[in-house]
Amino acid sequence: MRLDSIQAQTSKAEKLALIGAICIIAMLLLPSVNMVKTLLIQSGFVSLHQSGQAKAAQLASDIIEAPVNWALAETDIPVIKLDIKYQDWLLLEQDRNTALKKGQIQDQRAQVSGNVFFENQKFKASVRLQGDMLDHVASHNRWSLRVELKQKQALFSARRFSLLSSNVRIHQGPMLFAQTMRLAGFDIISPTYKPVRVILNGQDWGLMMFEQAFSQDMLATNNRTEGMIVRLDLYQQTASETQQLQRVLKPRVIQRNTILKNESLSKQRQIALALVNDFIDDKRIASDVFDAQRLGQYLATADVWGAWHALTWNNWRWYYNPHTAKLEPIQSDVAVTPAEHHWLMQPPSQSFLISKKMLEDPIVKRAYDAAISKLAAQFNSGTLLSKLGEYQADFMQQLHMSAPLVNAFDLDLLKTQVQCIVQGYLDTPCQNIMPMDPQLHRHMSSMVAQQSWDLVSELKHTEQASEFTIRNPGSQPLEIKGLTGVNSFELQFPLEDINAQMPFKLAQNAEISLVLPKELTQVKVTAGVTGQKKAQFTFIKDVQPLSFIPRPNPAADVKRYPFIEVSENTWKIRSGKWEIEDYIVTPADKNLIIDAGTHLRFTQGAGMMVFGKVTFQGSEQAPIVITRSEGVPYWAGITVFNHTNQTKSFVKHVQLSHASSPKLGLWQPRGSAYFIGGKVNIEGLSISDNYSEDALNIINGDVNITQLSIRNALSDAFDCDFCTGEVADSRFNDVGARSGGDGIDVSGSRLKISRTQFTNIRDKAISAGERSHLSVYDSQFKKINFALVAKDDSRIDGSRLAVEEVNHYALMSYSKKPYFGPGSMSVSEFTCSDTGCGQKVVTQIGSDLLVNGKQITPQPLSVKGLYQTVMKSDKPK
Incomplete structure (x- = not known):
């Protein structure tokens, strides 16, 4: 018999019991269980399990790891200070207290003034509570706040944004969702979402999430043309005796009053709302209303992430693209979760009426299937998962500053999910994955539009x-x-x-x-x-919202024009002199071919819209001539919707004159020669005497342009938005019969411009905006108001540039849109033959300008004053 005692080992169950007891004691010492729950949620705890025992074990493990997470957290995080006067703060407190009593943040809430401080800058702002549910204001601090900066100032490319506790969006979830789409090559609009440290009235609120609001800023920073964002409101709902739920949904645009004050946006609003109404009321299929490719990609990503919350009727947000007259999905409140039992579900898109209707369209379904296949291939290769893992690790290290209980998403579940979708949930373990739990959301069985x-x-x-x-x-x-x-x-x-x-x-x-x-x-x-x-x-008289929208015409009849030879995939206009008296719209995926030596004349209002591509086969000896009919001032121009991003259109030796842009119903584009998407190859195109805002307008194109000549342009000569490529050996003469005429005006583009001449330009010869990058070489500028302008986070690099007879400034860099930031320019071998050329280069404080190796001293510059005087636009509508 041993007299010495053996030290007993503590079993796993006993350890869990001990931890549970400690937690119970802690709860008893604190004022309420709700406070403990709120504290855990704010600290990042998300239950990954269903059983109480597993939850307790996870909590204990997370608490043990929390000090290490907190100690190793990244603390070099942007700091935003927000000051609100005491009386105004009381109004926000009152709104919060009312919400806690009524169980929801009320629609009517105070909006107060405040000051935002960031990196020695002060911004005037308006502030209100953000959100609807109590999780936005449950804690004693880190309330969700909506901030709008005044005087067109911006922070992280946003004038309107929210400051949120990270638990409201389930921490790193929105970032991982957005990065999945980006890494897969899906061009879906997503708001900026990043960690910041917030100090409110001197009190450190710790780490919060900066989330960009749905606004024009978000569209611009996602490389989208100015447009609008559409959402749905609940107008009415009724339930039948069998509990079948019907909802009456009313589409509306965000920032309605701002949009109605803009004539162009006001017209777009009517088209956008009418399209959504028609989709809800089964008058149009999804691909006739939405961008089918982007919609399929978004739905595929939502299904792989189990992001059912993004598919509820009230969380849909769509951008109306004014070029295509279609709506694109925007990432909105995806609320993805790391909990496997909530994450792994059969495609939630099949549980919601709206997404089910979208996928019933075979065109959307094909895009969805292609996106699923692409995600599966990238997950299987491991490259996408590896990148997501790196992003998650960095993001969590920042989150741990205030939320040390945050856990990682098990990204391997993405691979499991997509494989199960591909094989139809027939094999183990996919057979155990169930459809979405109906308890999560009350689904509607039918809907109508108000x-x-x-x-x-x-x-x-x-x-x-x-x-x-x-x-x-x-x-x-x-x-x-x-x-x-x-x-x-x-x-x-x-x-x-x-x-x-x-x-x-x-x-x-x-x-x-x-x-x-x-x-x-x-x-x-x-x-x-x-x-x-x-x-x-x-x-507008005799014009309804959908009187005309740009869509292929499967019933296009050109029998009255025997010179147009129609085959299965082509329309060919043979050589000769012909007149067209209609606005002709081709069927989908057509190649319009025009032979060398062809002369086309269009009557007023006549023109062509091509869905597919164009092949204009002119030559130097036998150019293609396209112009107005005798006795009319202008015709309606040519619009080309390239079939895909890889579709190639060719325009060789074409002389186009006296064209306007089509004014068709409320859809009114800017260019007399107008290309959307694809690869645009131009050699020897001459455009003269146009009557449109832009002579040549290319959107989202990959361009290869040589020997482009534009003269007597009413306003801008060449406008290229979100383009890549090259312009060489070209001429721009007599641009801007009305003010606001630029030679080359680019937004969100990367172009090389070489061996090009600009003469008699009423505004800017080259204008780079909205994060463009231009390389300009071996070019000359004469009789111009401004030669090269880099603005709004754009950069111009140039060499061997010569200017003369500059009325205002030869070189300028500045910020016009604060949500982008300053411009920068560096030019070498720059020569100016004017007297006082040293006074004709200027850079705004915060921007950068380097000329022949010399850094130009920044100075205060009233950009608003510029655009109200020497740069004031008077473009035709």
Whole structure:
């Protein structure tokens, strides 16, 4: 018998019991269980398990690891200080207290003034609570705040943004989702989402997430043309006796009042809302409303991540692309989770009515299948998972500063998920993966669209007058404050007799018809439903929101033009002199071929829109001539939608003159020669005497341009947005018959420009904006207002450049749009023959300009003053 005692070993169960006891004691010492729960959530705890025992074990393990995570956390994180006056802060506190009492943040909430400080800069701002649910304000600090900077200032390329506790978005989830799309090559709009440290009124709130708001800033930083963002509101819902749920959904644009003040955006708004209405009401298939490729890619990514939350009706956000007149998905509140039991599910896109309808379209489904295959290949190769793992490790190291309990996502589950999708959940372990739990969301079985009043009202031509019919389909009275008429000369009619009866209210489901002067072509109406801010709406005679949108015409009939030879994949215009009197739109995926020596004349309003590609086969000896018919001022130009990004269009030795851009319904592009997407190869194109805003306009193109000549351009000569490639051996003469005329104007582009001459340019010879990078060599500039301008985080590198007769500045770098940042330029072997050339180079404080090895001293520069005077635009609409 041993007299010495043997030290007992503590079993795993006993350890868990001990940890549980410690946790219980801690809970008893704290004021409430809810406070403990909130503290754990704020500290990053996300349960990865279903059983209580496994949850407790995970919590214990996470708490043990937390001190190490906190000690090794990355602390070199941008610091944002926010100061709000005490009385204003009390208003935010009151909104929070009301939310805690009512269980939800109320729609009506205070918006107060504040000051934002970042890197020795001070920004005036307005601030309010952000979000709807209580997780945004549950803690004593780190409340979700929406911030809008004033005076067009920006922080991290955003004027409007939110500061959120990372748990609200499940920490690194949104970043991983966005990076998955980016690494896979899916061009989907995603908001900026990054960690920052927040100090509010001197109190350190620790690490929070900076999230860019849905705004024009976000579109610009995602390489999108100015447009708008559409979302859905719940107008009404009803449930049948069998609990079948029908929702009435009303599409609306974000920042409506700002958009209605812009004539171009106001027209786009009507198209965008009408398209979404038609999709909801089964009048249009998904691929006729949405960008099918991007939609398929987004849905595939959502399914692989189990991101069901992004597919609920209230979380959809779409960007309206004004070039294609289609809507693109935007990443919005994906709420992905690291918990395997919530992550692994059969495709959630099959559980939601909206996404199911989208995937019923075979074109969208093909894009979805292609995206799934691409993700599967990249996951199987290991490259995508490796990159995501690196991003996650870096991101978590920052999160651990204030949330040391944050766990990593097991990224191998992505591989499991995509493999199960590919093989249809037939094999083990895929057979154990269930469809989305219906308890997570109450699904609707049907939906209808609620039309906005301005989409169903109309201005029509009659033999004797113009008839304006106003309809109110809404449940609230429509208040009409006043009307103004406009004729074809853009002269306004006050309509005094009618306005004498204003304001008046139009009841629900009522309509009224007003007889107006026959010469009116437009009516501007100031109106709004009760309780909504009144705004001005524009109605164009005999034009409905979807009177025309750019879509292939499968029934295109060119029998009256026997010189157009039609085959399965081509339309060929044989050599000769021909006249066209219609605006012709091709079917999808057509190659329009024009033989050398062809002369085409178009009557006013006639033109061509090609869906596929063009092959214009002119030669120096026998160029293709495309111009107006005799006796008309202009024609409607040529628009080309290249079939894919790899589609190649060729334009060789073409003389194009007296063209305008098509003005078709509310879809009104800018260029007389207008290319969207694909690879655009131009050799020997001459454009002269155009009547459009841009003579040549290329969007999202890979360009190879030589011997381009543009002269007598009404406004800009060549506008290239989001392009890559080269322009060489070209000439730009007499540009800007009206002010605002640039020789080459680029946004978000990377171009090499060489051996090119610019003469008599009313505005900027070369203008680089919105994160462009230009290389300019062996080029000359004469009789210009501005030679080279780099702005908004753009860079120009140049060499062997000669300028003379510069009216204002030869070289400039500055920031016009603060959400991009400063410009930079470096030129060598630069010569200027003007007197006082040293005074004709300027860079704004914060920007950079290097000329022949000499750094130009930055100086204060009123960019607003420039654009109100010497750079003031008067472009035709």
